């Protein structure tokens with residue numbers, strides 16, 4: 374464990390002008406609100422531009438450590454998530470996997486997020502969505518269902534992402550297949566049968582990519598996070614501490630370079646589609662391709678998610694809400710006792726029915 378150092382960003386500096394309590398960002402309003410006396414003040418307008426940063430330049434400067442910020446985090450021994458700690462708690466459940474963690478200070482340096490989407494879905498609505506989702510689950514363990522009624526189970530978390538832009542030039546070689554038909558005699562006459570005429574082809578295609586989104590966290594199930602899309606990235610606002618007040622941020626675990634490898638995987642399918650279109654014909658085979666990536670830029674952004682994590686039989690189950698759109702995704706536990714008793718019940722009913730039929734005979 375690293376030693377505790379100075380935090381550079383944190384929500385603690387926002388105290389109420391009237392009573393000194395903490396002001397928290399009120400989702401969907403653009404206001405900071407005092408939970409104690411109700412005082413409100415707008416988040417100041419930022420006229421900072423949301424820039425795309427040069428990828429190679431930043432990779433080089435990462436080594437020198439400039440433009441990094443130091444954050445005090447707590448890390449989960451179970452799922453590896455690292456997130457800003459709640460200074461008021463000495464132990465808490467990991468918002469990502471439900472493991473109880475004893476708060477121990479750690480800190481590390483990371484690239485500063487420059488923009489984010491502020492929370493829009495309020496806690497009350499998030500809780501209602503969670504309850505609704507849970508109430509529709511069959512064969513879920515009782516304590517899981519009870520949990521949905523508790524107020525403390527939802528954490529408002531900013532989840533780190535990268536977005537990448539790039540101009541991609543791809544050379545390829547392949548085959549173009551064109552259909553033609555030949556008469557083939559069968560016992561009853563002739564039928565036309567489809568054949569494919571293959572010609573070798575090669576060429577160069579260009580693709581422009583804008584805001585390829587990559588999840589920079591390992592602590593949340595990627596498939597569920599992807600299903601929370603779209604986010605509406607055109608609504609990103611410059612990063613300001615005010616938006617963090619009352620919420621926490623996870624630190625990224627997927628670095629800038631590793632994130633780009635992931636982005637390249639996202640680019641692969643559209644590049645292949647462009648090549649197929651370029652080849653033309655009725656069928657296409659791509660035998661070889663080589664891409665050059667130019668003008669790579671990136672943004673480090675934070676996206677707002679309501680999370681509830683629950684452990685059942687030592688496995689984490691996560692419930693997630695896109696705190697912009699209210700889109701809900703969740704993993705669910707199954708209670709085998711309930712399933713077994715339902716099966717036993719059904720068998721008993723069947724036995725009774727069979728018995729009744731036999732009696733009727």
Ligand SMILES: [Zn+2]
Nearest residue numbers: 389392407410
């Ligand atoms: Zn106040």
Ligand SMILES: [Zn+2]
Nearest residue numbers: 449452467470
């Ligand atoms: Zn965890």
